[in-house]
Amino acid sequence: MVAMNKAIRLPMVVYRKGIVRTGVLLSCLALIAAGLMVSGCAVQPVSLPPRESGVQRATLSLLDEAEQALHAGNALKAEGYLERAVRIEPGNPRVWHVLARSKFQQGQYPQAIQMARKSNSCLPDRATERSNWLLMEQAHRAMGDTDKATNAHDRASD
Numbered sequence: 001m002v003a004m005n006k007a008i009r010l011p012m013v014v015y016r017k018g019i020v021r022t023g024v025l026l027s028c029l030a031l032i033a034a035g036l037m038v039s040g041c042a043v044q045p046v047s048l049p050p051r052e053s054g055v056q057r058a059t060l061s062l063l064d065e066a067e068q069a070l071h072a073g074n075a076l077k078a079e080g081y082l083e084r085a086v087r088i089e090p091g092n093p094r095v096w097h098v099l100a101r102s103k104f105q106q107g108q109y110p111q112a113i114q115m116a117r118k119s120n121s122c123l124p125d126r127a128t129e130r131s132n133w134l135l136m137e138q139a140h141r142a143m144g145d146t147d148k149a150t151n152a153h154d155r156a157s158d
Contacts, residue, residue, distance in 0.1 A: 059089045066098050075105040093124030100135055109139040130156050 062085040069078035082099040089095060100115035116132040116139075124132070133156035140149035 055088055059085045059092055059095065062088070063094060063098060066102070070098070070102060070105060073105075075102045078102045079106075091122050093119045093122035093128050095119075096122060097124065097128050097132055097135075100132065104135060104139055107142075109143050112136075112139045 062081045066078040066081040066085070069075070069081065079099065079102045082095060082102060085092070085095045086099065096115050096119035100112045100119060103109075103115055104112035113136050116136045119132050120129055133152050137149045137152035137156065140146070140152055
């Protein structure tokens, strides 16, 4: 129901529990809308820091455990840590590289090559990429494929 306030000449909306002046209501809504628009304009895009989150810390911890297991000669134990790290951070090139080293240490050369390629597909830094190519070279040599080993060595040198 709409009534007119004779003193102020503003339309009023009548509700069961009270009367609200439409002009005041519209003013409040306008202020809220303006505030939202201004605050939306004032927001600067936030660039996220490198992933120093709990996920990355967990991955780094698992990588550290895997490295220790590999140095101790326990490639199967290292592989367990690395499989967990892959589930947490599947796009981490270092995880795939260490997993490739684990496969190589176990004599699983085709899998080592596959994991090193996966690491390279995750856009690693140059040092990791070079280590992947050198690992692929060693794996190809161990399988007796000197042509592919030479190609991998050349890619490492690029």
